[in-house]
Amino acid sequence: MYGIHLLGEWYGCPTNEPLLTHADALRELCRRAVDDAGLTIVGDRFFQFEPQGVTGTVLLAESHLAIHTWPEVGFVTVDVYVCNYTTDNTQKAERVFKALEAALKPARKRFQAIERGGREIVDDEPRRAAA
Amino acid sequence: MYGIHLLGEWYGCPTNEPLLTHADALRELCRRAVDDAGLTIVGDRFFQFEPQGVTGTVLLAESHLAIHTWPEVGFVTVDVYVCNYTTDNTQKAERVFKALEAALKPARKRFQAIERGGREIVDDEPRRAAA
Numbered sequence: 001m002y003g004i005h006l007l008g009e010w011y012g013c014p015t016n017e018p019l020l021t022h023a024d025a026l027r028e029l030c031r032r033a034v035d036d037a038g039l040t041i042v043g044d045r046f047f048q049f050e051p052q053g054v055t056g057t058v059l060l061a062e063s064h065l066a067i068h069t070w071p072e073v074g075f076v077t078v079d080v081y082v083c084n085y086t087t088d089n090t091q092k093a094e095r096v097f098k099a100l101e102a103a104l105k106p107a108r109k110r111f112q113a114i115e116r117g118g119r120e121i122v123d124d125e126p127r128r129a130a131a
Numbered sequence: 132m133y134g135i136h137l138l139g140e141w142y143g144c145p146t147n148e149p150l151l152t153h154a155d156a157l158r159e160l161c162r163r164a165v166d167d168a169g170l171t172i173v174g175d176r177f178f179q180f181e182p183q184g185v186t187g188t189v190l191l192a193e194s195h196l197a198i199h200t201w202p203e204v205g206f207v208t209v210d211v212y213v214c215n216y217t218t219d220n221t222q223k224a225e226r227v228f229k230a231l232e233a234a235l236k237p238a239r240k241r242f243q244a245i246e247r248g249g250r251e252i253v254d255d256e257p258r259r260a261a262a
Contacts, residue, residue, distance in 0.1 A: 009248040045190055055190050055192075055195065057197065063199055063208070064186065117241045
């Protein structure tokens with residue numbers, strides 16, 4: 001049982017986009033993207049910064065989605081982490097990631113896909129992954 | 132402005148440990164670890180799986196903590212992600228990570244520290260980091 005963790009940093013998103021500025025709008029987008037991808041929501045929590053900016057997570061049966069926005073500079077970070085326990089959820093995670101990217105419209109982006117160990121793996125060595 | 136994202140997979144945690152099995156106990160541990168490290172909680176959400184297991188997140192002004200437990204096999208995954216916007220929060224993130232590890236007592240572990248881009252970085256190239 002392995003997991004895949006998709007990490008994005010998105011630059012040049014439209015600064016006046018309500019999806020970046022308002023927690024309710026971003027929460028709705030995230031829940032819809034997860035639902036459309038066929039992942040299972042078990043909870044969420046979003047926080048509205050003042051005067052703007054949002055931080056939020058959607059808890060999944062398969063692990064989690066996390067997102068943070070800095071609308072004043074059009075910057076967003078996003079995490080989609082799924083465990084592949086009974087089935088391979090990688091494509092579903094990628095679908096969520098792409099739906100959020102299509103909605104938030106970054107002009108430039110940085111992407112990392114981190115393979116996470118599963119409960120069967122033994123690996124005692126600390127490591128620093130290439131950033 | 133950069134960020135650091137600490138990812139752990141912990142094996143061989145005590146399977147009858149309430150911190151692994153009960154959402155309320157794990158939530159209290161996570162909130163205390165974050166608070167003790169001097170990071171700022173802006174919300175949290177924890178979900179109790181039946182018959183056991185927990186998934187949860189603590190939203191931070193500095194980004195987030197996320198944790199998932201599989202007590203039936205003594206397995207835990209943890210994420211501590213902090214942005215270093217106005218100050219370097221790396222040591223605080225490491226302090227949270229170590230406090231959780233000390234409480235959950237993994238026999239074996241896998242660790243990755245991922246450097247995440249900040250809002251000043253431009254990098255168009257997708258990449259796959261070494262896992």
